[in-house]
Amino acid sequence: MNAGRYDIAVIGAGVIGTTTALYLAERGLTVALIDRKGISAETSAGNAGAFAFSDILPLASPGIMLKAPFWLMDPTGPLSLPPAYLPTIAPWLWRFFKAGSSKNFERSIAAQAALMRVAEAETEKLLERTGLKHMIVARGALHLYDTERSFNSAARGWDRRTEYGISHRHLDRAGIDAIQPGIAQTFRHGTYVAGWSNVADPKAYVVALGERAFAQGVHLEIADIERMAVEDAGVRLSFTDGRSLLAAQVVIAAGAWSHRLAALIGDRIPLETERGYNTTLPKSAFDLNCQIIFDDHGFVVSPLGQAVRVGGAVELAGLDCPPNFQRSKTMLAKAARFLPELNPMGGTEWMGFRPSLPDSLPAIGRSHRVPRVIHAFGHGHLGLTQSAATAKLVADIALDRETEISLEPYSPDRF
Structure with missing residues (x-):
């Protein structure tokens, strides 16, 4: 027929x-x-609902070979790879590590920045044309770092963003509190990106x-x-x-x-699947002013219209493995430590598939x-x-x- x-x-x-x-x-x-x-x-x-036009740095970077083994050894870390899936994903991982060479990394940044310039301008036109601007809230994004060392390490990436015209502002503890009260006192360093917006409801x-x-x-x-x-x-x-x-x-x-x-x-x-997990909580769970990104842990807390969504991290396990919702539980437990006033009860867990190419x-x-x-x-x-x-x-x-x-x-x- x-x-x-x-x-x-x-x-x-x-x-x-x-x-x-x-x-x-x-x-x-x-x-x-x-x-x-x-x-x-x-x-x-079920995504984080963010228009992240400042996110031009590829995951495959010159230092990834040193970081990845430590991430994989940490069961609560930002990256997980079930051992049984390693033979399947090995060719993709080899391409991924090659993409992290200095030369390829620079090419990827330039290409990502070019696409983001088109994305930012075209998204504005689309929202105006469709009358959907009311669904978007421009609240900015706050990146937080565990230590001065990790903050200094991230500064190199922010310098690269500056080269491509991406505005940001580094913060001390007082600056963090001014933007988002209720963050654990252990976080002393942050970076705020004003040019970041969120969709009230991605679906x-x-x-x-x-x-x-x-x-x-x-x-x-x-x-x-x-x-x-x-x-x-x-x-x-x-x-x-x-x-x-x-x-x-x-x-x-x-x-x-x-x-x-x-x-x-x-x-x-060579398309692979970065499986991402999240928990969507009622809006009353936390008074969230902007999206919070815990860079050292690979997850975010996002302000949706009537909800707060805690999610992110990466599980390289393909399309067919059953979900491991311990990943979402781990992120939620961390979020409750990092945001002491967060109420982690009453959430809905979810897992989705991010389509990822090596570069x-x-x-x-x-x-x-x-x-x-x-x-x-x-x-x-x-x-x-x-x-x-x-x-x-x-x-x-x-x-x-x-x-x-x-x-x-x-x-x-x-x-």
Whole structure:
């Protein structure tokens, strides 16, 4: 049974795919948005809700080889890797460590900064155009450090941000208290970024974008894709329920599942999954003025509209391992120590899959094997932040227009 014919089909209805579908429809294309569960049904529903335009430093850095073993030995640390998954992830880890060389690190920073410039400008336009600015609160972000040593170590990264025009302000204890009361006295050093904003409800934001997309004529298909076959008129997507859909072009924006879809057309892209955990507490749990980032522990406390969300850290365990909610419990216990007035009761635990490429940059560009297919995935922690920029770039690619920035650093074939 044929489910229709479209100018373009976007696979994945998270924040990247939904925003991309909207941009394509605004440019006059007929668009099908395909997802196995629906709008914002997976990772985009439970993220930290931050537009983190200052976050240009890749995880793969020159010092990562020294830090990673200590993180892995700490069961409560920011990085976890189940031993049984090591053989599977070993090739990705090798690429990750290579990406952390000084030369590659510099390239990644420059590429991330370029994408962030587009993201910041394009997000502002998108919010104005869709009338969704009321869902965003500009409260800034407060980075906290355990020791003077870790603060001094982080200062090098802040110097790099300054080179790219990112404003910030280093704080002593009095400065920390002025921005956010209620932080444990052990934290004596911090950095505040004013140009940081949060979405009141990440899921509601993507659903609202979906409503704007449907108003522009986007058709939503709830389906699981089984095959992709190239025909003269386009790419036929066959669903597990026996139906199919034909599109002149296809965008793969399915987050952590994207590499499995890319493999259907022969593209082997080293995408891994940073599993992230969080606990969402009632808003009354803590009087939170801004997002708090505990840099030495790899997690954040985020102000949502009617909630406080404690989450982050990284578990490298793929898509199929069962959740380990001890990770969320550990972060919540730490948050209660670091914020003595926090009430940790009454929370809801969640786990999501962050799509991560070894150099911390997304894959944005046409498949060389099947040029009708455009890849748009691998944003790691920055899917929400970079969603509007990715949508703009993909729309330009689909219409064969010149893109605002060079796409070479984000090439799906760079590995």
